[in-house]
Amino acid sequence: MKRLFVLVALIFPLALSAQTRLSETVAADFSNRVAHHYTLKNDSITGYIAEQLTRSGAGGLDIDSTMFNLKNDLPALDAALKYLYQYSDCNRQRFIANLRGMNLQTNSVFPLATYTANKYKNDTKALLEDKSDFLKTYTGPVTGKQAPAAVAQATSTTDNTATATTTAGTGETTAAGTTATTEGAAISAPPVADTRNWEVKPLFQVRTPEQLVDMFGKDNVTQRDAIDLAGTKEGEAYVIYPDTDDELEVQFDGENGNILTFSHFPSRWKSPYGIKAGDPLAKLIKVNGRPFRINGFEWTNGGLVSDWQGGALEGKNVVIQLKANNTGDPKTYDQVTGDKTIRSDLPVLKKLDIIIQSVAFKSN
CATH class of the missing domain: 2.60.460 (protein yfey like fold)
Known part of the structure; x- marks a missing residue:
């Protein structure tokens, strides 16, 4: 019996650590899949993450570089997981489905789900409230970016996008911010003078x-x-x-x-x-x-x-x-x-x- 207690005492901290830390392999897998999906046009998940990282400041001064290299910026990686969890309505099953949809390795999915759900389990209400506020001004994903080796070719596009995003994210009522919001709404939301029948x-x-x-x-x-x-x-x-x-x-x-x-x-x-x-x-x-x-x-x-x-x-x-x-x-x-x-x-x-x-x- 004494040996059993000793064994439990040794194993329990390891089990707890497995739930509160990510291995380098799992973190790298998530980072690589985010980088890949960020090159796809209109990718809803990475577009959402990138915009939230930008607005929160967790993405740094160059959001594209951050999105292509999360494994070397662990605070940004943590934030990306948080916003993917928020995107999934803080629902573990939906979070798992979204991870699978990004084609992560099978042995990466559940460690990521456990880690993220445990880390943000007390923040659910705040995350959902933040998502509701975020969607009021979010105009859709801006993805389809090029990897760092070819980033020079996309510099002008990135700069324009970052300027519009930053202005909208700060809530300033400048002409640029108003234009960006209005143009985005014309693409992804119903017309202002809405006469549509909302019957399903x-x-x-x-x-x-x-x-x-x-x-x-x-x-x-x-x-x-x-x-x-x-x-x-x-x-x-x-x-x-x-x-x-x-x-x-x-x-x-x-x-x-x-x-x-x-x-x-x-x-x-x-x-x-x-x-x-x-x-x-x-x-x-x-x-x-x-x-x-x-x-x-x-x-x-x-x-x-x-x-x-x-x-x-x-x-x-x-x-x-x-x-x-x-x-x-x-x-x-x-x-x-x-x-x-x-x-x-x-x-x-x-x-x-x-x-x-x-x-x-x-x-x-």
Whole structure:
């Protein structure tokens, strides 16, 4: 027994270290994948990270050099992971899916996910609030940059982009900042004089991306990997108004119908049953007409509604993932995490400020 205690005493610090530090190999893998994706045009993940690094100052004076060499700037690498976690709505499963989407090595994904989730677990609310503010002025990814060896060729473009980004990030109301914001809005957001019908029902009848482009304009529709709410890649999807509060993902399934997914809030779309991302758990219980069951958080399919318990949403092809905004008290949060299902009327859920993180509707 004494030997067992000694063994545990030796192993425990190592296990804790594995959760709070990254190996050089894992850090280099993440750095290399970020660098590669930063060379791709309109890459939503690295574009988001680069803009947040620029606004926060964590990217230094030359954001392009930083993005191509994160492994040699560990504070910037940490910040990049934080903003990718924020981009993933501080959801571990979605964070893992995004890492996989960047084609990281399999043995890098979970160490990165564990490290990042542990490091920023008490910052969830602040990160989401910051993301909401950020998206109000974010005009979309500026990527497709050249690697350092050819950076001279892209100097003028980089300088212009950095100037516009810095002005917008500081919130100054100079002519340059106003122009940059206005031009960006014309590309990625609805017109100011908006007469559009925000009803989503017509979108269930669309069958091709060309129809989406005809409806919303080519600058307001982009293609991405389709990631279901469990974090699994499911082919391709088309996103209307990407990287705005009104972002809506459309996945085509032939004559079987379409899947519409909302993960941003607030949103102007008039969604079925009046259910939107950001709605509180109490509203969802009211719409269903009775309590339902939820998969334990921080686990496989964590936060997904697993059984509507015969309520109004039973069999209606509605898939919902919930999240906890208030996870600061581990003892409270641990009651609803892990490999189990829980009732939606469990009293502890009220303390955790549960909201809808994402909701997907499939046409019948």
